Amino acid sequence: MLTYSHNERVVFNRLFSNVGGGYDSLTGLFRCPQSGVYVFEINSLSHQDKTVWLQLYKNYNYVISTYGHSASDYGSAGNSVVLKLAKNDEVYVKAVDPKNGAATSIYGASDEVYSTFSGYLLSPVFEEYPVVG
Template sequence: MTHAEVVVYDRIFANIGGGFDPHTGIFTCTQAGLYVFQFHSLADSDQASWLELYHNSYYVCSTYGHTTNDYASSGNSVVLRLSKGDQVYVKAVDQSFGSTTVLFGASDEVYSTFSGYLIAPVFEEFPIVGK
């Protein structure tokens, strides 16, 4: 059994459109379209980082980094089709064998990031009643 918590990133570089909530770590889509999401992490020395990206409540993909006597990095990216109101977020997973995700960084060092951007808007078509 594993436990996971949404990662709340403590530095925002850009939040055009205001879809990212810095208090919850959740991006809420304000415009339907194709989006790219990227997430990266650096695990502290002799620690592990296991991150999972979710679209609404559905698992999409993971990153995992672990090594002995050194730092471990990981990253992943995905293209998602989102509808207005959809949510995307990253969870940090604690492994069932007792290892806790430990992300390395400090207020003046940024190694673990989450970003997303619109590639192209998608205008959703609705069926016309009576046709």
């Protein structure tokens, strides 16, 4: 079980693929390697009788949330979004304090993956500039 305090960036340290090298598994930060339209997904599972509340940010701006809780079981949550990103835009996930002083609890073990953060390019965007002269 991993616990995160309020506003702490969540680091997903198990990589399945990182084409383009945009995700840093030490900091939890995705830095856009190429301008385009991207899909991002957050899926998470809280520990039994705990809460998982995560928020996705683009360049310090809140975009979407996930929330999962169950009084006597594990709570699951998931959400996705399509974003237009410019090269070097940053996307990351932060934890939210579910109750004053409580921590967000993400369930998992080295051989079990229940919580994931995914992003992929749908379509590149090429900006066109008028030719002067």
